[in-house]
Amino acid sequence: MVLHHTIPHVLVFNLVSDLPAYRPDLAAYLLPQLVRDVPPESLFLCVVDPGVGGERSAVAALIDDRWYVGPDNGLLSIALRRAGQVECWRVDWRPSKLSSSFHGRDLFAPVAAHIALEGRVIGTPMTPGELVGADWSDDCHKVVYGDLYGNLCIGTRAEAVDRRSTIKAGNQTLGFSRTFCEVPVGTAFWYENAFGLIELAVNQGRADCALGLEVGDSITLIN
Amino acid sequence: MVLHHTIPHVLVFNLVSDLPAYRPDLAAYLLPQLVRDVPPESLFLCVVDPGVGGERSAVAALIDDRWYVGPDNGLLSIALRRAGQVECWRVDWRPSKLSSSFHGRDLFAPVAAHIALEGRVIGTPMTPGELVGADWSDDCHKVVYGDLYGNLCIGTRAEAVDRRSTIKAGNQTLGFSRTFCEVPVGTAFWYENAFGLIELAVNQGRADCALGLEVGDSITLIN
Amino acid sequence: MVLHHTIPHVLVFNLVSDLPAYRPDLAAYLLPQLVRDVPPESLFLCVVDPGVGGERSAVAALIDDRWYVGPDNGLLSIALRRAGQVECWRVDWRPSKLSSSFHGRDLFAPVAAHIALEGRVIGTPMTPGELVGADWSDDCHKVVYGDLYGNLCIGTRAEAVDRRSTIKAGNQTLGFSRTFCEVPVGTAFWYENAFGLIELAVNQGRADCALGLEVGDSITLIN
Numbered sequence A, B, C: 001m002v003l004h005h006t007i008p009h010v011l012v013f014n015l016v017s018d019l020p021a022y023r024p025d026l027a028a029y030l031l032p033q034l035v036r037d038v039p040p041e042s043l044f045l046c047v048v049d050p051g052v053g054g055e056r057s058a059v060a061a062l063i064d065d066r067w068y069v070g071p072d073n074g075l076l077s078i079a080l081r082r083a084g085q086v087e088c089w090r091v092d093w094r095p096s097k098l099s100s101s102f103h104g105r106d107l108f109a110p111v112a113a114h115i116a117l118e119g120r121v122i123g124t125p126m127t128p129g130e131l132v133g134a135d136w137s138d139d140c141h142k143v144v145y146g147d148l149y150g151n152l153c154i155g156t157r158a159e160a161v162d163r164r165s166t167i168k169a170g171n172q173t174l175g176f177s178r179t180f181c182e183v184p185v186g187t188a189f190w191y192e193n194a195f196g197l198i199e200l201a202v203n204q205g206r207a208d209c210a211l212g213l214e215v216g217d218s219i220t221l222i223n
Helices: A024-034 A077-081 A103-118 A207-211 B024-034 B077-081 B103-118 B207-211 C024-034 C077-081 C103-118 C207-211
Strands: A009-012 A042-045 A058-063 A066-071 A086-091 A124-126 A140-146 A152-157 A166-169 A172-174 A188-192 A197-202 A220-222 B009-012 B042-045 B058-063 B066-071 B086-091 B124-126 B140-146 B152-157 B166-169 B172-174 B188-192 B197-202 B220-222 C009-012 C042-045 C058-063 C066-071 C086-091 C124-126 C140-146 C152-157 C166-169 C172-174 C188-192 C197-202 C220-222
Touching: A024 A077, A024 A140, A024 A152, A024 A197, A042 A103, A058 A077, A058 A103, A066 A103, A152 A207, A166 A197, A172 A188, A188 A207, A197 A207, B024 B077, B024 B140, B024 B152, B024 B197, B042 B103, B058 B077, B058 B103, B066 B103, B152 B207, B166 B188, B166 B197, B172 B188, B188 B207, B197 B207, C024 C077, C024 C140, C024 C152, C024 C197, C042 C103, C058 C077, C058 C103, C066 C103, C152 C207, C166 C188, C166 C197, C172 C188, C188 C207, C197 C207
Parallel strands: A009 A042, A042 A066, B009 B042, B042 B066, C009 C042, C042 C066
Antiparallel strands: A058 A066, A058 A086, A086 A124, A140 A152, A152 A197, A166 A172, A166 A220, A188 A197, B058 B066, B058 B086, B086 B124, B140 B152, B152 B197, B166 B172, B166 B220, B188 B197, C058 C066, C058 C086, C086 C124, C140 C152, C152 C197, C166 C172, C166 C220, C188 C197
């Protein structure tokens, strides 16, 4: 038994609160940012799955010293794209009892548990280019997440965006502010959120209501 | 100290997300299904309690090698009914400080903790037939739970139900489908959910809205 | 390394479910009651922060053998006031990477982790009188929290209030009842909740709707 190969950290992302339901095409841009500061030798079990109970493959990936387990529907594609070192496997194992609607519990979780215990996956090696989402864009100028307070997270990394840029969102044009308390109460602005993405917000208000936007809607970046 | 008698797993069911509030008569049919795959030597602390602060008894039960602690209001009755081996106790112990509204914290949790530590309960043996709910029906053709997505779980075990059966629910008659992605988007159907119960659902839609049903409403099974 | 100085219990209060958002002036009256029965040698990491990303100080306090970490915006003021023994520090340490909107993660959590590991804080001693909220009233006759069921918690300790007192709340005058099941279904009343505060409730109904009150609204105690 090679203990140093086992995984000390296992994180389960809660679909409801952390990633947008039904939308791996949006969740893909949130995932690498959410896990950015998590230590190496962690494992992420990620399930966002519009085709509940469908036939998409299970994949496992070792991305820069951290494991990911999830469906092959694009969810892992941007994390793979931005990585240095990547290994991927298609997992063909199926449990003896597979429910028709809860593959997170019945399929993905046992695969994750096996990796956490053994430090390796039983699967068929594949190249990242074979996975769904390999041809998706580097950033996504859409609302990928709306939080409890109505803040709207955009799938665009903020670092490379000039602070003098404005964002056309709904019927408004938003300027940059470093943080909430630097604009008047009720004013909409954009800022770099704690995960490194552009976020639209209103100081002590709801950006979703003020701008009339929801998850999946597009915004325009004006340089 | 007999360590092998202690309980390795303690699960607290979260009333808000896992069981229907105020309704032990419905929750009773969900509980045995929710815990179906949990390992032996576990303990379940379950509180659904419409008579907040009232005088119903506390009970502890050892059901097929797993412990349950909760109020004597029917919540445990179906789990007891479907079991092989059962032992029950009425717990008369009361804490020195008992709030008038949070018996889950003040009464049931210490009882559960005591069992987890000692592997036994201090109480008065009773027969399952003495508990509230001993005369309830084997299945319950009602909505016992509505999830975040509007799916409606019925208190009826799916295994024994012919897949050619239809279900009259609200103003619609629903056919069986194995899973979501096998019906067109927007279509209502019934299926066997991941806990073995009948569930009404709409592919990428809300069954609660489409059918106009909520927790406690009845459905009709047409064989 | 002095192991017995480390902290065995670390609790993170979840802003969303446990304390009122944006309102340290209300949360301050809830906090000491929520933690009342938590064992000594615990640490509480508490963040309710209307000035997201602003310049308020971080403080750490050792209050009767339990640690608190949070912003200097009044949140800890009532816990400090009601304590026997108190020590406070202003924490000037800042992480190398501080996001503009998630100081709970970037600043307060590392400070809490350091205390939990080392059993002491690196900071500048201050007197409780220097903290924001030192001049706030002893109790707060306002709704400080509304729970999932519509019950309204008041920032007033119930112990000292005569049970013959009535409470004027919205357009109703409420009498005392020991608990829910002692008034008819649908009747509004006040009682001492499980944290020792006055709470307005309706048996199997919603006090927030029945009384037309929300977090921050005032009530009147009529002796």
